[in-house]
Amino acid sequence: MRYPPTLLIIATKKLTAECCGYPISIFFIVVNEFCERFSYYGMRAVLVLYFRYFLLWDDDLATSIYHAFVALCYLTPILGAIIADSWLGKFKTIIYLSIVYAIGQVTMAISTIHDITDANRDGTPDNFTFHIALSMLGLILIALGTGGIKPCVAAFGGDQFQEHQSRQLNTFFSVFYLCINAGSLLSTLITPVLRVVFIAGSGMYVKTDPEGNIMWSVCKCIGFAIKNRFRHRSSSYPKREHWMDWANEKYDKLLIAQIKMVLKVLFLYIPLPMFWTLFDQKGSRWTLQATTMSGDFGAFILQPDQMQTVNPILILTLVPIMDRLIFPLIQKCGLNFSPLKRMTVGMLFAAMAFVSAALVQIEIDKTLPNFPSSSESQLKVVNTYSTTLNVTISPNEHLLIESFGVQLHTSKHTYSTISYVKSKPREGKNAIRRDFVLRHGEQWCEFSRKFGFGASYTFLIPSTVFSDDCESITEVEDMKPNSVHMALQIPQYFLITTGEVMFSVTGLQFSYSQAPKNMKSVLQAGWLCTNAVGNIIVLIVAELGKLPKQWAEYLLFASLLVAVSIIFSIMAYFYTYIDPAEIEAQVRKEQGLEPEEMEKETLEMEEKDEDQKNEQGVKQTKI
Numbered sequence: 001m002r003y004p005p006t007l008l009i010i011a012t013k014k015l016t017a018e019c020c021g022y023p024i025s026i027f028f029i030v031v032n033e034f035c036e037r038f039s040y041y042g043m044r045a046v047l048v049l050y051f052r053y054f055l056l057w058d059d060d061l062a063t064s065i066y067h068a069f070v071a072l073c074y075l076t077p078i079l080g081a082i083i084a085d086s087w088l089g090k091f092k093t094i095i096y097l098s099i100v101y102a103i104g105q106v107t108m109a110i111s112t113i114h115d116i117t118d119a120n121r122d123g124t125p126d127n128f129t130f131h132i133a134l135s136m137l138g139l140i141l142i143a144l145g146t147g148g149i150k151p152c153v154a155a156f157g158g159d160q161f162q163e164h165q166s167r168q169l170n171t172f173f174s175v176f177y178l179c180i181n182a183g184s185l186l187s188t189l190i191t192p193v194l195r196v197v198f199i200a201g202s203g204m205y206v207k208t209d210p211e212g213n214i215m216w217s218v219c220k221c222i223g224f225a226i227k228n229r230f231r232h233r234s235s236s237y238p239k240r241e242h243w244m245d246w247a248n249e250k251y252d253k254l255l256i257a258q259i260k261m262v263l264k265v266l267f268l269y270i271p272l273p274m275f276w277t278l279f280d281q282k283g284s285r286w287t288l289q290a291t292t293m294s295g296d297f298g299a300f301i302l303q304p305d306q307m308q309t310v311n312p313i314l315i316l317t318l319v320p321i322m323d324r325l326i327f328p329l330i331q332k333c334g335l336n337f338s339p340l341k342r343m344t345v346g347m348l349f350a351a352m353a354f355v356s357a358a359l360v361q362i363e364i365d366k367t368l369p370n371f372p373s374s375s376e377s378q379l380k381v382v383n384t385y386s387t388t389l390n391v392t393i394s395p396n397e398h399l400l401i402e403s404f405g406v407q408l409h410t411s412k413h414t415y416s417t418i419s420y421v422k423s424k425p426r427e428g429k430n431a432i433r434r435d436f437v438l439r440h441g442e443q444w445c446e447f448s449r450k451f452g453f454g455a456s457y458t459f460l461i462p463s464t465v466f467s468d469d470c471e472s473i474t475e476v477e478d479m480k481p482n483s484v485h486m487a488l489q490i491p492q493y494f495l496i497t498t499g500e501v502m503f504s505v506t507g508l509q510f511s512y513s514q515a516p517k518n519m520k521s522v523l524q525a526g527w528l529c530t531n532a533v534g535n536i537i538v539l540i541v542a543e544l545g546k547l548p549k550q551w552a553e554y555l556l557f558a559s560l561l562v563a564v565s566i567i568f569s570i571m572a573y574f575y576t577y578i579d580p581a582e583i584e585a586q587v588r589k590e591q592g593l594e595p596e597e598m599e600k601e602t603l604e605m606e607e608k609d610e611d612q613k614n615e616q617g618v619k620q621t622k623i
């Protein structure tokens with residue numbers, strides 16, 4: 001059916017100002033995302049330290065609450081999407097939830113002021129319950145804010161593009177991802193929150209109206225289809241093409257078609273959390289791995305947690321390389337590297353990253369001392385006597401003996417235990433050189449020592465220490481310095497980030513392109529939920545305990561992801577890419593309805609193209 005030209009020129013979609021083919025409003029959206037991620041990652045970077053050193057929680061509790069918070073941040077997008085798509089629209093949802101977000105950050109900041117409850121001014125809060133309650137409230141508000149706006153911002157960005165800007169729309173998601181990572185990278189350096197920028201662009205946005213309580217209608221429609229199917233379960237009723245067609249009696253064909261599209265994509269998401277389970281271990285297992293490595297890069301010393309910044313740095317370089325070089329090259333070679341294939345390859349890269357982490361771990365394990373197990377004891381014997389002594393230890397097969405510094409002979413002599421070390425010093429601590437000053441009344445002496453990262457030392461101070469100016473101090477190396485360099489983690493970071501570019505950037509884009517117009521935020525929320533589930537899996541694995549050997553755990557995760565990627569590739573094989581707008585137009589046509597304004601515009605564009613092709617030079621004006 002063709003429409004008369006008078007109808008075709010009715011374009012109600014707001015005409016957006018363009019720059020290099022992109023709507024100008026996009027600028028405000030990507031800057032907003034930059035600021036939001038800046039604020040989020042800036043706070044997240046110090047969260048575990050806050051739990052550990054301010055609230056004085058132990059490592060396990062701090063890690064669990066941290067992952068629970070991250071999971072909550074990626075679950076709340078469902079709420080944000082419902083509010084946006086059914087009630088407020090994306091623009092207002094972003095504004096209102098940003099306010100919630102800002103209140104959360106302020107609450108969190110107040111919770112860190114220990115003076116509030118430190119009545120005796122001893123530097124320690126007197127009422128931990130107050131600080132814990134306030135910080136939990138702050139975190140919940142932040143999770144609501146960040147999670148709530150996250151699915152809307154990506155979808156809102158996508159909404160700014162018109163039909164003829166599909167190439168720019170794809171690039172937008174890459175630029176969007178670049179901003180996420182630039183924001184997270186810079187947040188470690190600077191802190192102001194500049195979310196005002198988003199409101200500044202208000203007049204330029206295409207603001208699509210929410211279409212009523214869409215989520216409620218979706219739930220009712222699905223519920224009805226299931227009930228109706230059950231009622232007609234007898235074989236005497238003819239089968240229908242899709243189980244959602246059992247809602248035909250009561251619900252609009254268009255809504256049913258839209259639900260089918262969303263369900264198809266959500267089904268495809270089922271195996272995806274496994275990718276995030278591996279990806280999010282950068283912040284936990286990989287950082288712990290880095291604590292047993294040397295961060296001495298000569299010109300600078302890298303702390304284990306700083307190693308994580310390699311990820312956003314690599315994103316900033318890899319996204320343009322992939323977009324401009326690798327993907328076009330693959331296309332030129334005639335290979336069809338479709339979005340779902342990219343995501344599968346992304347998963348395989350993440351699995352390879354874990355194999356690389358396992359290899360590094362094996363190297364590290366070779367350098368680690370033998371720590372006593374629960375059925376063993378560790379004994380250190382230091383001979384400070386002037387001659388060699390013979391030490392006899394009664395036979396005991398469970399005794400693990402190590403001697404340090406001075407000679408130890410096992411024969412007949414008593415020995416003394418100096419210290420007991422169960423693990424490597426945390427966070428790879430130990431500065432390169434330390435100066436010590438020993439004082440006793442008026443007497444003092446000074447000495448200086450060079451230490452290795454992750455090493456542990458004992459100093460034996462004899463009674464003659466002040467008379468020989470600290471010369472007689474004996475240094476005992478309890479534990480050797482970390483000898484495996486942190487640079488060895490770079491390959492695993494490179495592999496996981498390459499995987500991320502293929503998986504995450506593509507997933508973001510795919511979720512937008514396959515969603516019906518009124519459910520774009522919902523699918524973005526579904527996509528973000530895969531991350532939440534991934535974090536919950538990390539939580540469960542961390543709580544259930546791990547394999548005795550860390551490298552084996554890395555290999556287990558790698559194998560699981562390979563298995564999941566095979567399942568995903570099979571599911572992807574049966575997935576047919578759709579153009580939601582086309583399907584919606586077709587259903588409308590079948591129902592004898594007028595095409596939507598958007599579609600009129602599409603038709604207008606098509607008309608234009610046709611006109612140009614025919615070289616008729618007929619110009620159409622939009623009013």
Ligand SMILES: CC(C)C[C@H](NC(=O)[C@@H](N)CC(C)C)C(=O)O
Nearest residue numbers: 041180181184311312315504531
């Ligand atoms: C897509 C999201 C689940 C995660 C995304 N994260 C990243 O882009 C990371 N490379 C950032 C890095 C600092 C961990 C996000 O939107 O934050």
